[in-house]
Amino acid sequence: MVAATGRHTEIGRLQILLSQTEPPPTPIEKALDTIGNQLVAGAGLVCLGVFGIGLLRGYGLLEMVAMSISLAAAAVPEGLPTTATVTFAIGMAEMRKHHVLIRKLQAVETLGSVCAVCFDKTGTITQNRMSVVKIKAGGRTVYMENGGFVSNGEPVSLDAHPGLTMLRDVCALCNESQVVKDKTTGKVRLQGSATENALLEMAMAAGVDVDTLRAGMPLEKVCYRSENRLYMTTLHTLPGGGHLLGVKGSPMEVLGLCGWQWKNGERAPLGPDDRLAIEVDNARMAGEALRVLGFACSGGGGALSCEEAGGLTWLGLVGMADPVREGVEDVIRDFHRAGIDTIMITGDQSPTAYAVARKLNLARSGSMRILDSAELAGLDTAKLTALSKKASVYSRVSPAHKLQIVHALQADGSVVAMTGDGINDGPALRAADIGIAMGRTGTDVAREVADLVLEQDNLETLILAVKGGRTIYSNVRKSVHFFLSTNLSEIMLLSSAMAFGIGAPLNAMQLLWINLISDIFPGLALSLEEAEPDVLTRPPREPNTPLFTGRDYKRMAFESGVITAGALASYGYGIARYGAGAAAGGLAFQALTLGQLLHAVSCRSEKRIILGGEKPPGNKYLAWALGGSFALQALTLLVPGLRRFFRLPLPRPGDLAVIGASVAASFLVNECMKPGPQKTPAAGPE
Numbered sequence: 184m185v186a187a188t189g190r191h192t193e194i195g196r197l198q199i200l201l202s203q204t205e206p207p208p209t210p211i212e213k214a215l216d217t218i219g220n221q222l223v224a225g226a227g228l229v230c231l232g233v234f235g236i237g238l239l240r241g242y243g244l245l246e247m248v249a250m251s252i253s254l255a256a257a258a259v260p261e262g263l264p265t266t267a268t269v270t271f272a273i274g275m276a277e278m279r280k281h282h283v284l285i286r287k288l289q290a291v292e293t294l295g296s297v298c299a300v301c302f303d304k305t306g307t308i309t310q311n312r313m314s315v316v317k318i319k320a321g322g323r324t325v326y327m328e329n330g331g332f333v334s335n336g337e338p339v340s341l342d343a344h345p346g347l348t349m350l351r352d353v354c355a356l357c358n359e360s361q362v363v364k365d366k367t368t369g370k371v372r373l374q375g376s377a378t379e380n381a382l383l384e385m386a387m388a389a390g391v392d393v394d395t396l397r398a399g400m401p402l403e404k405v406c407y408r409s410e411n412r413l414y415m416t417t418l419h420t421l422p423g424g425g426h427l428l429g430v431k432g433s434p435m436e437v438l439g440l441c442g443w444q445w446k447n448g449e450r451a452p453l454g455p456d457d458r459l460a461i462e463v464d465n466a467r468m469a470g471e472a473l474r475v476l477g478f479a480c481s482g483g484g485g486a487l488s489c490e491e492a493g494g495l496t497w498l499g500l501v502g503m504a505d506p507v508r509e510g511v512e513d514v515i516r517d518f519h520r521a522g523i524d525t526i527m528i529t530g531d532q533s534p535t536a537y538a539v540a541r542k543l544n545l546a547r548s549g550s551m552r553i554l555d556s557a558e559l560a561g562l563d564t565a566k567l568t569a570l571s572k573k574a575s576v577y578s579r580v581s582p583a584h585k586l587q588i589v590h591a592l593q594a595d596g597s598v599v600a601m602t603g604d605g606i607n608d609g610p611a612l613r614a615a616d617i618g619i620a621m622g623r624t625g626t627d628v629a630r631e632v633a634d635l636v637l638e639q640d641n642l643e644t645l646i647l648a649v650k651g652g653r654t655i656y657s658n659v660r661k662s663v664h665f666f667l668s669t670n671l672s673e674i675m676l677l678s679s680a681m682a683f684g685i686g687a688p689l690n691a692m693q694l695l696w697i698n699l700i701s702d703i704f705p706g707l708a709l710s711l712e713e714a715e716p717d718v719l720t721r722p723p724r725e726p727n728t729p730l731f732t733g734r735d736y737k738r739m740a741f742e743s744g745v746i747t748a749g750a751l752a753s754y755g756y757g758i759a760r761y762g763a764g765a766a767a768g769g770l771a772f773q774a775l776t777l778g779q780l781l782h783a784v785s786c787r788s789e790k791r792i793i794l795g796g797e798k799p800p801g802n803k804y805l806a807w808a809l810g811g812s813f814a815l816q817a818l819t820l821l822v823p824g825l826r827r828f829f830r831l832p833l834p835r836p837g838d839l840a841v842i843g844a845s846v847a848a849s850f851l852v853n854e855c856m857k858p859g860p861q862k863t864p865a866a867g868p869e
Contacts, residue, residue: 194606196582215263215267215659215730217729218663218729218730218731219263222667226255226674227255229674229678230251230252230255231251232678233247233250233674233677233678233681234247234248234250234251236678236681236682237250237251237681237687240681240684242687249691250677250687250690250691252691263662263666265703265707266659266662266706266707266709266710267662267710268288269707269710270655270658270659270710270711271288271291271292271655272288273710273711274291274292274651274652274655275288275291277651278291278635278644278648278651281644281647282622282637282638282639282644283636283637283644283647283648284622284635284636284638285634285635286633286635286636290617290634291635291648291651291652291655292652292655292656292659293598293616293617293652294600294617294635294645294648294649294651294652295649295652295653295654295655295656295723296598296616296652296723296724297523297598297599297600297616297617297649297723298522298523298524298596298598298599298723299523299524299526299597299598299599299600300518300523300524300525300526300601300602300645301526301527301528301585301588301589301592301599301601301602301611301615302525302526302527302528303528303585303601303602303603303604303605304527304528304529304530304531304536304539305377305505305529305530305531306604306605306624306625307508307602307603307604307621307640308507308508308511308527308543308642309505309506309507309508309539310505310506310507310508311377311505311604311624312377312505312506313377313378313380313381313474313504313505314327314381314384314503315327315382315384315385315501315502315503316473316502316503317468317471317473317501317502318332318347318350318499318500318501319461319464319499319500320344320346320347320350320498320499320500321344321346321347321444321445321446321447321448321499322446322447322460323339323344325339327385327388330388331388331389332347332389341390343448344448345445345448345449346444346445346446346448346498347499349445349480349498350478350498350499350501351385351386351389351391352386352391352396353429353430353431353478353479353480353498354383354385354386354431354478354501355382355383355386355387355391355393355396355397356397356400356402356417356419356429357415357416357417357429357430357431357478358375358379358382358383358431359375359379359405360373360374360375360379360380360382360383361373361374361375362383362387362393362394377505378474378476378503381503382431382476382501382503385501399422400419400420400421400422400427401419401420402417402418403418403419403420403426404417404418405417405418408432410581410583412436413432413433413436413579414431414433414436414437414440414477415430415432416428416429416492417429426481427481428480428481428492428495429480430477430478430479430480430492430495431476431477431478432476432477433476433477433532433579434461434475434476434477434500434532435465435477435532436477437477437478437479437495438458438461438477438479438497440479440492440493440494440495441453441494441495441496441497442493442494442495443494443495443496443497444457444497445496445497445498445499450496453497461497461500464500465477465500465532465534466534468500468502469531469532469533469534469535469537469538470534470535470537470538471502471538472535472538472539472542473502473503473504473535474502474503474504474505474531474535475500475501475502475532475535476500476501476503477499477500478498478499478500478501479492479495479496479497479498480495480496480498481495481496507539507542507543508640508642510641510642511543511642512542512543512544514642514643514645514646515543515544515545517646518646518649519544519547520719520720521646521649521719521720521722521723522721522722522723523547523649523723524572524575524597525543525545525547525575526545526574526575526576526577526588526592527539527543527545527575527576528576528577528580528588529576529579529580530578530579530580530581531578531579532578532579533553533578533579535578536553536576536577536578537551537576537578540553540575540576545575545576546575547575551575551576552570552573552574552575552576553574553575553576553577553578554570554574554576554577554578555578555579556577556578556579556580556581556584559580559584559587559588564590564591564594567587567588567591568591568594568595570591571588571591571592571594571595571597572592572595572597581607582607582608582609582610583610585603585607585608585610588611589601589611589614589615590614593614596727598616598617598723599615599616599617600615600616600617600618600619601614601615601617601618601619602619602620602642602645603618603619603620603625603629603633604620604621604624604625604626604629604640605625605626605629606626606628606629608620608629609629612629612632612633613632617635618632618633618634618635619633619634619637620632620633620635620636620637621636621637621640622636622637622638622639622640623638623639623640624640635648646719650714650719651714653714653718653721654713654714654715654718655710656724657712657715657718658710658711658712659710660730660789661709661710661712661786661789662706662709662710662786663730663731664735664739664786664789665705665706665709665782665786666702666706667731667739668739668743668746668782668786669701669743669746669779669782670698670702671739671740672743672744672746672747672750672775672778672779673689673694673697673698673775675743675744675747676688676689676747676751676754676771676775677689679747679751680751680754685754685755685758685763686758686763686764686767686768687768688750688751688754688768688771688772688775689768689771689772689775690768690829690830692828692829692830693768693772693829696819696829697772697775697776697779700776700780700812700815700816701776701779701780701783704808704811704812705780705783705805705808705809705812706783707804707808708802708804708809709783709786709787709802709805711802711805712787712800712802712805713800713801713802714800715788715800741853741856742782742853742856745849745852745853746778746779746782746849746853747775748849749774749775749778749845749846749848749849750771750774750775750778750845751771752841752845753770753771753773753774753841753845754768754770754771754774756770756838756841757769757770757771765830765831765832766832769829769830769832769834770834770838770841770842772829773816773820773834773842774841774842774845774846776816777813777842777846778845778849778850780812780813780816781809781846781849782849782853783805783809784805784809784850785850785853785854787802787805788857789857790858791857792855792857793854820833
């Protein structure tokens with residue numbers, strides 16, 4: 184019988200949520216777009232200024248046009264897109280070694296910006312391997328031990344407890360898991376969800392032949408659990424006529440359908456005191472981190488409505504344990520140390536969620552705040568946004584609630600990572616800044632919309648991914664820092680010389696050559712730096728913080744000024760010795776190029792002084808890049824054809840000494856002006 188089609192089915196509703204959800208742009212995309220626009224505008228204005236000054240100083244029109252175009256090409260770091268793309272690609276390859284599959288290029292960098300990680304409990308924090316451990320039925324506490332019922336250390340006889348027998352049978356009937364027998368080996372395996380498999384295992388351990396029981400009470404109709412109806416009902420035909428209605432679901436909702444109970448081996452009215460006792464039992468079991476389900480059935484006789492159950496007989500509570508994944512506590516602690524909030528989202532009731540969260544020390548602030556789906560329904564967007572940073576646990580949530588939570592955290596300014604494995608996690612995974620799916624237990628829908636897939640379902644690799652993301656962001660900063668400070672020195676050198684009326688130190692070909700050897704290989708090598716030791720003890724950067732602040736730009740301007748001063752000093756020496764012309768320009772060309780290349784070493788760390796104290800990890804790629812660039816620069820002096828092409832006379836030993844002194848001086852000044860290493864306090868309690 185067709186109950187619904189298209190958008191009216193559960194899958195259809197999820198698909199609508201997916202189609203209406205767009206992933207936000209990554210932080211690095213926004214930052215690089217902003218810098219790119221600023222560079223284009225700034226370079227255009229500077230080149231117009233140099234062009235105007237040159238004309239006023241009497242330079243030829245065509246000469247200044249060529250100079251301005253070359254300067255514009257030098258001012259915009261064309262190596263930046265290549266560097267960013269290669270950095271992301273290498274980050275993807277590194278994560279692949281740890282069995283983390285990156286499905287989108289910028290996702291690994293986004294992990295480095297994450298402020299909050301939302302964990303789906305079942306299957307992500309826990310192993311999704313349910314097993315029944317405790318039952319409250321007929322006023323008695325019964326435990327599952329070695330495949331049997333035990334109470335007070337003694338085996339329980341089902342003959343003396345008809346209510347427990349009925350509970351066992353309803354666990355097998357109100358259940359969609361299937362018993363599959365291997366024809367070759369004869370072994371039995373269960374095919375279904377972890378929760379229903381656990382219930383079926385309990386029933387089978389208690390002596391139920393599932394196939395025989397289901398054949399004797401054939402299923403007539405089933406009504407599934409939904410967002411507004413937190414229980415499942417199945418209607419069965421009884422052998423002697425009539426029907427049996429089995430119900431399982433949220434304990435309090437199932438209890439609300441009941442007017443009777445099994446007590447002392449017989450069916451009795453369910454009074455207020457009995458209801459209170461059941462509520463207390465439910466709270467205690469949930470407080471033991473058990474997933475608790477309530478069970479009820481009809482009294483027998485007469486047709487019953489699967490949709491509008493009522494006046495049922497309460498059978499009891501079943502508590503199931505789902506072990507926490509090994510290493511999750513360490514992962515949570517590492518996230519807190521890195522200044523990242525951890526949030527658990529689950530369909531379990533609040534006491535169960537609280538018990539698991541307390542065990543994991545999920546609240547970084549120390550105080551545990553839980554929001555239930557009933558509270559979420561009554562909150563408007565503004566209130567939920569205000570509460571989102573304070574809540575560590577969300578209980579009894581639906582797919583729509585997960586999406587609502589992600590949007591609330593993003594509205595508060597957080598970069599949000601969402602983990603999940605089920606179909607119902609799809610919309611939230613897509614809406615999050617980075618969606619993380621489980622590779623082994625995850626559904627196709629979850630893996631398809633996720634940005635990152637943990638192939639071995641190992642959460643420990645998440646912290647490695649965060650470390651990689653932060654390192655990539657830091658390395659992109661280093662590369663862009665190098666590009667901007669060195670390119671600005673070219674603009675400063677030309678504009679200063681023009682303004683002082685001492686000629687043009689560089690010609691168009693020299694400008695393009697400097698841009699060629701300094702903007703590609705050293706910048707690319709800087710993007711391959713190893714992670715700095717304190718990368719996981721720094722707090723996450725603010726999402727709306729630009730790639731560089733005003734303070735950073737001032738520092739880059741200072742560094743550019745120092746490099747420019749060294750080149751101008753060499754140029755001034757050349758003018759004093761040879762007069763304005765190619766010889767003096769050759770000294771400025773060599774000093775500026777070598778000063779820029781050596782500045783790449785200084786850009787390896789924003790705080791650590793390279794020549795003293797704690798040095799950053801080695802970078803063989805930078806050594807090769809600088810070695811190759813220095814060799815290419817040497818060829819401009821050693822190869823006669825290149826000297827003629829660049830209009831460079833052969834320098835004398837004294838000229839080389841001046842060039843070396845100016846380059847070394849600019850490097851040392853920039854190194855000494857670094858703020859020095861600072862201890863970063865841990866971002867959160869361990």
